[in-house]
Amino acid sequence: MIWHIFKKDWKLLWRFVIAVAAVQFASAAVRFTLDQHGENETLESLLNLFIFMTIFGAGFLIASLIHQDAIPGVRQDWLVRPVKRRDLILAKLLFFVVLVHGPSVAADAVQALADGFPLSQALGAAIGRTLYLMLYLSLPMLAFATLTQNMTETLVGGVGVFLGVVALAAVFRNGRGPTTFSGIVWVGESLWFALALVGVLAVLLLQYFRRKTLLSRCLAAAIGLLCLATTSMPWKPAFALEQRMSPNPGASSAIEVAFDPRQGKFARPSGMRQEGRVRPRPEDAGTTVYLPLQFTGLPSDAVLRADRAEIQLTSESGRTMFAGLGDDLVVRKDGPSEGQAPAYHAMVIRQPVYNRFQDQPVRVEIDYSFTLSRLAAAYGFPALDGNQTTPDLGWCKTEMNASETAIILRCVAAGRVPTCLAGFLEHIPSGRRNPAQFACAPDYAPYFRQIVPDAMSRGGAGLRFRDPSGLAKFPVDGPQLPESRFVIRTYEPQDHFTRRVVIPRITLKDWEAQ
């Protein structure tokens, strides 16, 4: 009877299904046009509207699907009919997969095919995004709909849940835990998904087979709280799991890091921004101390990134004066390496703490969680009007920016793309290069994490070749651009590991920047 119930729901909802699918395809068409022809304010506004319509349309469609044979209540005709509950739930799930998510998969896949990606890649990306969307949003929506009797209840309940989540998220540090904004955020997220999946299954089974709405609502609330709690997942167990999943475990075994006072104080380059340095948060405002470090055992063409550095300063009496996090730290070795690399690690000490202890000897302990990435591929695109497809960055185009000061590279790929990249402009005949720019927004998730707008990853980079003020000179500049190329290097994680640096005795004031 699964197919029979499915057909009944189709008969009742086909207009809705087609409307939502039409918006999804229209959205795909707009995104395709934007990819082909570049920025367009009107189309981007339209796209935002389509995204909003798709999410809400799909949400309403899911609720309507469930409410055709609502669970709570005592007046529904299906309750007195010989309808097997198993058939009913399977019919709803079939409809959910085929007619709610099917059009989304089709729209994403068609768009990727139109962009020139092979069918397998297009379909893989589309299915990957849909699975993520299901776990994140639509399956919980489906379970939620079974707890309500009609659309009014769903809307009122939905608003209530939203307000509850906002209030609770504030309790859970605005949803920002130790792993948030790191490459291992997926660990907590996966736990969230596992809990949500268990919750969804439990609610569906309880509702369809027992019609225990009150119990199901309590269970859903409890699971929701547990899911929110996963955003506060502690760093160490999450990183330990990431370590176990290293693609090339042991690749970092030779790498060591030590305090190296011989490097002297950090000298801030005049007029240059430190690579990878982020602006401190207001609550972290204080004095920045730069600790000189020496890395050894680094392989060639490698990027070492500190995903987290937990710093603890202890006074001579053994009292903890400061416990916090160090700034971003990235060490890159291009080309063949003799294994050594100096670096300074910045840490912002809160002003009252710094004022009090700046002259006193302190013990510093730093627990590093590192990720070693190695060069995976390098691509060269003509600096001007380049247009080519690469296996992992997808379809890329280069063009000069409007102010004619930089070359812009824009790429669009079906599915995941490398998240650590280095790029530079190179004059082919002479081999001259502009300074490389490095960007890394690590995401070590073993799956594609994207909800909107589609299953495509879009990225871009701009490399300057001219300083309008005339202060900076670039080895590769305007006249050489026709014979130059935009080189992009991609890096893939090899190993995740930890190291501990202990500095028995230093004085903070000695390590301020010059």
Next chain:
Amino acid sequence: MTAMIQVSELCKKYGRTDAVQGLTFSVPEGSAFALIGANGAGKTTTIKVLMNILEPTSGSARVLGVDSRKISPRELAEIGYVSENQDMPERLTVGEYLDYLRPFYTEWDRELERSILAQLRLPPDRKIGALSHGMRLKMALACALPFRPKLLILDEPFSGLDPLVRDEFMEGLLQQAGEMTILISSHELSEIDGVATHVAFLDEGKLLFQESMSDLTGRFREVHVTLEREASANGQLPKEWLQARTVGNVLTFIHTRFSEDSLGERLESLVGEVRRVDAQPMALRSIFTTLARAARDGALEGTRK
């Protein structure tokens, strides 16, 4: 006779409110059992429990021999259900919904379906949402009969129906009734008069009595006694004589355990010489009014069989 429905000490609470309290009754096979009571008496709650739409707080109900909490599609395929507030998919037409329901019932009779549709004058192309209240009830009946259920449960089926539609509904129902056991709830006595073979009376969630209709109508009489001399009704009258009053030498009361053989003798011993006795059968409505008053006055015990 086998009981198609057996309810035992059934209780259902909504929060702290007792909707049904300690209900016990049984519906014999082949009977047309009427569950009577005012609005809020607990009739619909009882029926929802029987259909496993609601779970009992305590006690049990067995329907077709199965605990109501374990009713499966197999039992539901043998139960027809019609309710005044039955939500059917409004955007389907009458015909589309029947098409949808048909495969769920192995015993569905297409010919019977057609004849019921024709008899009830239901337009197959009309959307359910566009049907009037009466038409919806007829639609519910049309969905409940074509599979020839063993048990037909009708929850306030006549509520809000005009007489013409009611008659059409009843005709449709009675023509198909056959061997079917029917449980019908109503707060309107005239609706079940001539239909019910058994009756149970519910008041504020409690069962006041359960009896076959023939027994009930057989034992209730409105008795007018003309005495030889003026008499007054005093406290010595039996409990089964209700609403006794005298006007001159005429004593009037309602006899709840009427038996022609013993009445004369009893009257003479209690009120003196009797000139004439006139015992009139009572209309169902009058019986229920009498019982309801007796229940209110705490005099119900004396009215039991």
